[in-house]
Amino acid sequence: MLIDMKFMLVVLITMGSPVIGEDKKTFELRIPQENKETCEKSAKTFKFSLPVISKDTRCEPSKGDEDPSMLSI
Numbered sequence: 001m002l003i004d005m006k007f008m009l010v011v012l013i014t015m016g017s018p019v020i021g022e023d024k025k026t027f028e029l030r031i032p033q034e035n036k037e038t039c040e041k042s043a044k045t046f047k048f049s050l051p052v053i054s055k056d057t058r059c060e061p062s063k064g065d066e067d068p069s070m071l072s073i
Helices: 036-043
Strands: 007-015 025-033 053-061 069-072
Touching (some): 007 036, 025 036, 036 053
Antiparallel strands (some): 025 069
């Protein structure tokens, strides 16, 4: 019997630029997903392009009963 492993969609958003005199600030969002396929599909929805904001997404296996979170890193 196969059980879908839960995944976390990790979204890193970096704002600011030394070019305009601002320090970079990075935030990490961790959003629970039911399985890897759903996670990868959700990762594609984070599409935007602004000059002083960048983003990166990835899917990771959840660490047990990990809760959703938003961290400043």
